[in-house]
Amino acid sequence: MQASDFTVDALGGVVRIRLDFSDNEFDGHRFSKFRDPWCDAAPDSRASDTVVAELLWRFPDAEGTTGSVAELSTYATLAAIEANRGRLLMLHAAGVADDAGKVLAFIGPSGKGKTTLARTLGTDYGYVTDETVGIGPDGSVHPYRKPLSVIRSGEDYKEQLAPSALGLRELPDAALQLGGLIVVARVEDFVGSPEVATLGLCEALAAIVPEASYLADMDQPLQTIARHVDQCGAIQQVTYRDATQILSLVPELMSRTEPEEWQAVLPTEGAGVLSTVSQSSFMPMPVIDAVEAGGQTAILDTNRMVHVLDGVGPVVWRTLGRGLDYESILREVELEFGAPPEQSLDAAVDGILGAFADAGLVLRIPVPQP
Structure with a gap:
């Protein structure tokens, strides 16, 4: 060199x-x-x-x-x-570590205060990054102690400064391991103490996927995030106004919250049904990944868009993807939800299949009438 x-x-x-x-x-x-x-x-x-x-x-x-x-x-x-595409789960996040090496990843889009969070929390906790948290398959965290962009008073440019020049702490001697995933919601006119809420897995996936780099290049990307959640606890969201309010919350955010149980719900090859109401065939389209948890389903389609299904939708998606026939799908829906009060069961299921088709999750093929 x-x-x-x-x-x-x-x-x-x-x-x-x-x-x-x-x-x-x-x-x-x-x-x-x-x-x-x-x-x-x-x-x-x-x-x-x-x-x-x-x-x-x-x-x-x-x-x-x-x-x-x-x-x-x-x-x-x-x-x-x-x-590192396809190798690490890379989240647009600020990261800090406690003395045991547990890392909190504060996830959010650019311009929403991640650098300020890193600067504020990094005086008491090890500075991991203000840009990208890289997570290995085993939950290990790879630091990226890049310079931080700081606007000097009276200047119109961002100066690049080393973390140590800003008084931020070194990394602990312990191996870094993911300790929590936190979705940040900074609201400038937020009044009162910060609010911490536990997110359902599918709701959290919808918030996280746009803040991940090359997620679709990973094998089973949604399932990968879900497995990390199994280890570090349910994803939380913190709503706040000023980064200084978060410092006292770090121990709480480090504590593990029991995650939801989940299952993968990818369609089997050749799955599809013929509806007796609309006289159309409905075939699931290929998707990158799909998981069901807490009565919802999160689907990452081939356009890298996340769809969250709730209500009857997860049952219809799951049973359709298993290759059940139309009558069996109706029975599964009725078993879980009963008959709808304002329309026939088959009309309700047809409406859901039509909504899936409109969203690009299934292919609708009209059947020619004799």
């Missing part, structure tokens, strides 16, 4: 950053502006020695340095995420 290159531990692998000096000559002071913010992400015994990505970056002149340093952070993150 040349003196002008440096490496960072990013999600358990090494990203090598090579600065290209073909346009501007080497300047040690400017070089340090690129390297120093990454000092807390230097590979150590936790990181694999495998280089998972290399990033060639043009060394700018003095005028363009500030913007280039910030942009490098973005591209290094993208390179690390790309290198």
Whole structure:
């Protein structure tokens, strides 16, 4: 490795950053502006020695340095995420760890306060990341102690600073393991104490899937999240106004809440029924994954959209996918819910199958009438 290159531990692998000096000559002071913010992400015994990505970056002149340093952070993150697609569950989340190595992942979209949370909680807990929490199949957490973007008072740009420069704690000596998944809902005009609510698995999946990178490239992605929940406890949501309100809640959020039981409900090959009301065949479309829990079903379709079914919908989806005939589906629905009060049972089931077809979950094939 040349003196002008440096490496960072990013999600358990090494990203090598090579600065290209073909346009501007080497300047040690400017070089340090690129390297120093990454000092807390230097590979150590936790990181694999495998280089998972290399990033060639043009060394700018003095005028363009500030913007280039910030942009490098973005591209290094993208390179690390790309290198780990299909291998790790990667959530857009801030992560902090207690002394035992239990990691809380605070999940939310960009611009919703994850960096502020990381800065606030990271003074008392080990700073794992403010960007992406990478989770292995065994629940191990791979840190990404990237620089944090900070807007200086009176400035119109974001400065990249190492966590230690902001007084954030080092990681504990213990191995990092997922301790909880928290959906954050920051509300600027929220009044009162923060509210913590336990989410049903399917409701939580609908909130988490948009905040996961390359989820569809994983094998059984929804089931993978559900298995993590089995280990760390039910997914919780915290609604709050200011990040300082969360600090006292961390012990509560670290405590395990019993998760719901769940089952996979993927359609069997060749499943489908002929409706006696609409005289249409309904065949389940291929989906990436589907799980049922707590009277709901979460389905990740091939367009990477999440559908949450409730009411009678989960029963119809489950029985249709098992290849039961139409009469058997009607019996299953009646057994669980009874006859509908305002319409016939078969008309109600037909309506659900039609809604599935409108959502792209089943294929409707009209049967020609004699």
